[in-house]
Amino acid sequence: MSLRTVLTRLGIAVAGGALVVGAASPALAGDDWGDHDGSHPRYYKGRISAPGGLRLRDKPTRGSAVIGFAHHGEVVSIFCKTPGESVQGNPLWYLLADGTWAWGAARYIDNIGASPRWC
Missing domain, CATH: 2.30.30.40 (SH3 Domains)
Structure with a gap:
C-alpha cells in the first residue's frame, strides 16, 4: 500500500471519528446547549x-x-x-x-x- 493511500485512509478515519464525537457531545450537538x-x-x-x-x-x-x-x-x-x-x-x-x-x-x-x- 502506498504512503498516499495510507494517509488518505487515515484522514478519512479521523474525519469520521470527529463527526461521531461531535454528534455525541452535548456542547456541539446544537440542541440549544451552546x-x-x-x-x-x-x-x-x-x-x-x-x-x-x-x-x-x-x-x-x-x-x-x-x-x-x-x-x-x-x-x-x-x-x-x-x-x-x-x-x-x-x-x-x-x-x-x-x-x-x-x-x-x-x-x-x-x-x-x-x-x-x-x-
Whole structure:
C-alpha cells in the first residue's frame, strides 16, 4: 500500500471519528446547549464538597484521565447524571457543563436545588 493511500485512509478515519464525537457531545450537538459558561437555565447547580477539591475526569470512573479540577466550595453547572463507578457507595456521576464537559463523582457534589436529569 502506498504512503498516499495510507494517509488518505487515515484522514478519512479521523474525519469520521470527529463527526461521531461531535454528534455525541452535548456542547456541539446544537440542541440549544451552546452556552459554555454554564449559565443556561436548563443546567443544574452543585457545590463541590470534597475537602481538597475534586478531580474531574473524561469518563464516569475513578481510573479515567483527569482533565480538570474543581475547588472545595466551588459552584458548578451540571448538565446531567449517569451511573458509573461507585465512590464511597454513590454510583452517580455528574457531567459538568463549565466548559470542560468533564465528569465529577456525585458523592462530592451537593445539589443546589433540583436533582439533575438523567443523561
